[in-house]
Amino acid sequence: MDYESPLKSPSPQAWTDCVLENFDTFLLDHAAAEKKASGMALSMVSHYPDKARLVLAMAELAVEEMVHFREVVKIIQARGLTLGADEKDPYVNSIRTLLRQGSELYLLDRLLTAGVIEARGAERFGLIAKALPEGELKTFYRSITRSEDRHFELFLGLAAEYFAADIIEARWQEILTFESQAVAELPIRAALH
Ligand SMILES: [Fe+2]
Ligand SMILES: [Fe+2]
Numbered sequence: 001m002d003y004e005s006p007l008k009s010p011s012p013q014a015w016t017d018c019v020l021e022n023f024d025t026f027l028l029d030h031a032a033a034e035k036k037a038s039g040m041a042l043s044m045v046s047h048y049p050d051k052a053r054l055v056l057a058m059a060e061l062a063v064e065e066m067v068h069f070r071e072v073v074k075i076i077q078a079r080g081l082t083l084g085a086d087e088k089d090p091y092v093n094s095i096r097t098l099l100r101q102g103s104e105l106y107l108l109d110r111l112l113t114a115g116v117i118e119a120r121g122a123e124r125f126g127l128i129a130k131a132l133p134e135g136e137l138k139t140f141y142r143s144i145t146r147s148e149d150r151h152f153e154l155f156l157g158l159a160a161e162y163f164a165a166d167i168i169e170a171r172w173q174e175i176l177t178f179e180s181q182a183v184a185e186l187p188i189r190a191a192l193h
Contacts, residue, residue: 091193
Protein backbone atom coordinates (compact mmCIF):
# COMPACT_ATOMS: atom_id res chain seq x y z
CA MET A 1 0.00 0.00 0.00
CA ASP A 2 1.65 3.23 -1.07
CA TYR A 3 -1.01 5.50 0.36
CA GLU A 4 -2.56 6.10 3.76
CA SER A 5 -5.61 3.82 4.12
CA PRO A 6 -8.40 5.46 6.09
CA LEU A 7 -9.80 2.10 7.29
CA LYS A 8 -10.07 1.59 11.03
CA SER A 9 -9.10 -2.09 10.93
CA PRO A 10 -7.19 -4.25 8.46
CA SER A 11 -8.76 -7.33 6.87
CA PRO A 12 -7.82 -10.53 8.71
CA GLN A 13 -5.19 -12.91 7.34
CA ALA A 14 -7.95 -15.56 7.24
CA TRP A 15 -9.60 -13.57 4.44
CA THR A 16 -6.47 -13.63 2.25
CA ASP A 17 -6.00 -17.35 2.97
CA CYS A 18 -9.62 -18.09 2.03
CA VAL A 19 -9.29 -16.24 -1.29
CA LEU A 20 -6.01 -17.94 -2.22
CA GLU A 21 -7.56 -21.34 -1.52
CA ASN A 22 -10.65 -20.59 -3.63
CA PHE A 23 -9.30 -18.34 -6.33
CA ASP A 24 -11.78 -19.29 -9.06
CA THR A 25 -14.67 -18.38 -6.76
CA PHE A 26 -12.95 -15.11 -5.90
CA LEU A 27 -12.45 -14.22 -9.58
CA LEU A 28 -16.17 -14.64 -10.32
CA ASP A 29 -17.06 -12.37 -7.40
CA HIS A 30 -14.36 -9.88 -8.40
CA ALA A 31 -15.88 -9.59 -11.88
CA ALA A 32 -19.33 -9.01 -10.36
CA ALA A 33 -17.90 -6.35 -8.01
CA GLU A 34 -16.32 -4.44 -10.92
CA LYS A 35 -19.57 -4.52 -12.88
CA LYS A 36 -21.51 -3.30 -9.82
CA ALA A 37 -18.97 -0.50 -9.24
CA SER A 38 -19.45 0.66 -12.82
CA GLY A 39 -23.23 0.45 -12.46
CA MET A 40 -23.10 2.40 -9.20
CA ALA A 41 -21.17 5.20 -10.93
CA LEU A 42 -23.79 5.32 -13.70
CA SER A 43 -26.61 5.43 -11.17
CA MET A 44 -24.95 8.47 -9.57
CA VAL A 45 -25.01 10.17 -13.00
CA SER A 46 -28.72 9.37 -13.33
CA HIS A 47 -29.50 10.63 -9.83
CA TYR A 48 -27.50 13.88 -10.02
CA PRO A 49 -27.45 14.98 -13.70
CA ASP A 50 -27.16 18.66 -12.68
CA LYS A 51 -23.95 18.24 -10.67
CA ALA A 52 -21.31 18.82 -13.36
CA ARG A 53 -18.21 17.67 -11.51
CA LEU A 54 -19.94 14.59 -10.16
CA VAL A 55 -21.25 13.61 -13.62
CA LEU A 56 -17.79 13.81 -15.19
CA ALA A 57 -16.06 12.00 -12.32
CA MET A 58 -18.66 9.23 -12.34
CA ALA A 59 -18.53 8.88 -16.14
CA GLU A 60 -14.76 8.40 -15.88
CA LEU A 61 -15.13 5.97 -12.99
CA ALA A 62 -17.80 3.93 -14.80
CA VAL A 63 -15.40 3.48 -17.73
CA GLU A 64 -12.45 2.58 -15.50
CA GLU A 65 -14.44 -0.01 -13.53
CA MET A 66 -15.83 -1.47 -16.77
CA VAL A 67 -12.25 -1.84 -18.09
CA HIS A 68 -11.44 -3.75 -14.89
CA PHE A 69 -14.50 -5.92 -15.49
CA ARG A 70 -13.38 -6.69 -19.05
CA GLU A 71 -9.90 -7.68 -17.83
CA VAL A 72 -11.27 -9.98 -15.11
CA VAL A 73 -13.65 -11.54 -17.64
CA LYS A 74 -10.66 -12.35 -19.89
CA ILE A 75 -8.94 -14.13 -16.98
CA ILE A 76 -12.15 -15.99 -16.11
CA GLN A 77 -12.69 -17.16 -19.68
CA ALA A 78 -9.04 -18.17 -20.10
CA ARG A 79 -9.56 -20.47 -17.10
CA GLY A 80 -12.66 -22.00 -18.67
CA LEU A 81 -14.96 -20.44 -16.07
CA THR A 82 -18.36 -18.87 -16.70
CA LEU A 83 -19.81 -15.78 -15.05
CA GLY A 84 -22.67 -16.41 -12.65
CA ALA A 85 -25.80 -14.42 -11.91
CA ASP A 86 -25.33 -11.41 -9.65
CA GLU A 87 -25.80 -12.14 -5.97
CA LYS A 88 -26.54 -9.79 -3.11
CA ASP A 89 -23.41 -8.67 -1.34
CA PRO A 90 -23.98 -8.80 2.45
CA TYR A 91 -21.20 -6.27 3.07
CA VAL A 92 -22.59 -3.72 0.63
CA ASN A 93 -26.11 -4.28 1.99
CA SER A 94 -24.83 -3.64 5.51
CA ILE A 95 -23.06 -0.43 4.45
CA ARG A 96 -26.17 0.73 2.61
CA THR A 97 -28.14 0.75 5.87
CA LEU A 98 -26.12 3.90 6.65
CA LEU A 99 -27.92 5.88 3.92
CA ARG A 100 -30.16 8.53 5.48
CA GLN A 101 -33.29 10.09 4.00
CA GLY A 102 -33.32 13.70 2.80
CA SER A 103 -31.60 14.86 -0.37
CA GLU A 104 -28.58 16.51 1.29
CA LEU A 105 -27.92 13.76 3.82
CA TYR A 106 -28.51 11.13 1.17
CA LEU A 107 -25.96 12.66 -1.20
CA LEU A 108 -23.34 12.94 1.54
CA ASP A 109 -23.97 9.35 2.64
CA ARG A 110 -23.89 8.00 -0.89
CA LEU A 111 -20.51 9.62 -1.53
CA LEU A 112 -18.99 8.54 1.78
CA THR A 113 -20.33 4.98 1.71
CA ALA A 114 -19.02 4.62 -1.85
CA GLY A 115 -15.70 5.95 -0.51
CA VAL A 116 -15.45 3.38 2.28
CA ILE A 117 -16.41 0.50 -0.05
CA GLU A 118 -13.64 1.63 -2.43
CA ALA A 119 -11.15 1.88 0.43
CA ARG A 120 -11.89 -1.69 1.58
CA GLY A 121 -11.73 -3.01 -1.98
CA ALA A 122 -8.36 -1.35 -2.57
CA GLU A 123 -6.97 -2.72 0.69
CA ARG A 124 -8.03 -6.23 -0.27
CA PHE A 125 -6.72 -6.07 -3.83
CA GLY A 126 -3.42 -5.00 -2.30
CA LEU A 127 -3.44 -8.01 0.05
CA ILE A 128 -4.09 -10.36 -2.88
CA ALA A 129 -1.37 -8.72 -4.99
CA LYS A 130 1.09 -9.17 -2.12
CA ALA A 131 0.14 -12.78 -1.39
CA LEU A 132 0.14 -14.16 -4.95
CA PRO A 133 3.31 -15.79 -6.29
CA GLU A 134 5.21 -13.97 -9.07
CA GLY A 135 3.34 -14.25 -12.35
CA GLU A 136 0.65 -12.74 -14.54
CA LEU A 137 -2.04 -12.80 -11.85
CA LYS A 138 0.17 -10.97 -9.36
CA THR A 139 1.01 -8.35 -12.00
CA PHE A 140 -2.70 -7.96 -12.76
CA TYR A 141 -3.66 -7.49 -9.10
CA ARG A 142 -0.82 -5.02 -8.64
CA SER A 143 -2.20 -2.92 -11.47
CA ILE A 144 -5.79 -3.21 -10.15
CA THR A 145 -4.55 -2.07 -6.73
CA ARG A 146 -2.78 0.94 -8.24
CA SER A 147 -5.96 1.87 -10.09
CA GLU A 148 -8.25 1.37 -7.06
CA ASP A 149 -6.20 2.74 -4.22
CA ARG A 150 -7.19 6.35 -4.77
CA HIS A 151 -10.85 5.86 -5.64
CA PHE A 152 -11.94 6.56 -2.07
CA GLU A 153 -10.30 9.99 -2.36
CA LEU A 154 -12.34 10.68 -5.49
CA PHE A 155 -15.53 10.34 -3.43
CA LEU A 156 -14.14 12.41 -0.54
CA GLY A 157 -13.15 15.07 -3.09
CA LEU A 158 -16.68 15.13 -4.49
CA ALA A 159 -18.11 15.41 -0.97
CA ALA A 160 -15.85 18.44 -0.43
CA GLU A 161 -17.43 20.04 -3.48
CA TYR A 162 -20.87 20.03 -1.85
CA PHE A 163 -20.35 19.91 1.96
CA ALA A 164 -18.33 21.63 4.68
CA ALA A 165 -15.18 19.89 5.91
CA ASP A 166 -16.37 19.41 9.51
CA ILE A 167 -19.65 17.83 8.39
CA ILE A 168 -17.82 15.44 6.08
CA GLU A 169 -15.23 14.49 8.69
CA ALA A 170 -17.80 13.73 11.41
CA ARG A 171 -19.87 11.51 9.12
CA TRP A 172 -16.76 9.87 7.59
CA GLN A 173 -15.56 8.80 11.02
CA GLU A 174 -18.99 7.32 11.88
CA ILE A 175 -19.01 5.40 8.60
CA LEU A 176 -15.44 4.12 9.06
CA THR A 177 -16.31 2.87 12.55
CA PHE A 178 -19.48 1.14 11.33
CA GLU A 179 -17.58 -0.42 8.40
CA SER A 180 -14.89 -1.81 10.64
CA GLN A 181 -17.53 -3.52 12.82
CA ALA A 182 -19.36 -4.85 9.74
CA VAL A 183 -16.15 -6.46 8.45
CA ALA A 184 -15.54 -8.08 11.83
CA GLU A 185 -19.09 -9.48 12.03
CA LEU A 186 -19.63 -10.74 8.48
CA PRO A 187 -18.50 -14.26 7.55
CA ILE A 188 -15.20 -14.63 5.67
CA ARG A 189 -15.80 -15.63 2.05
CA ALA A 190 -13.76 -16.08 -1.11
CA ALA A 191 -15.21 -12.79 -2.30
CA LEU A 192 -14.06 -9.18 -2.34
CA HIS A 193 -16.31 -8.53 0.67
FE1 LIG B 1 -12.38 -1.55 -10.18
FE1 LIG C 1 -12.97 1.35 -7.67
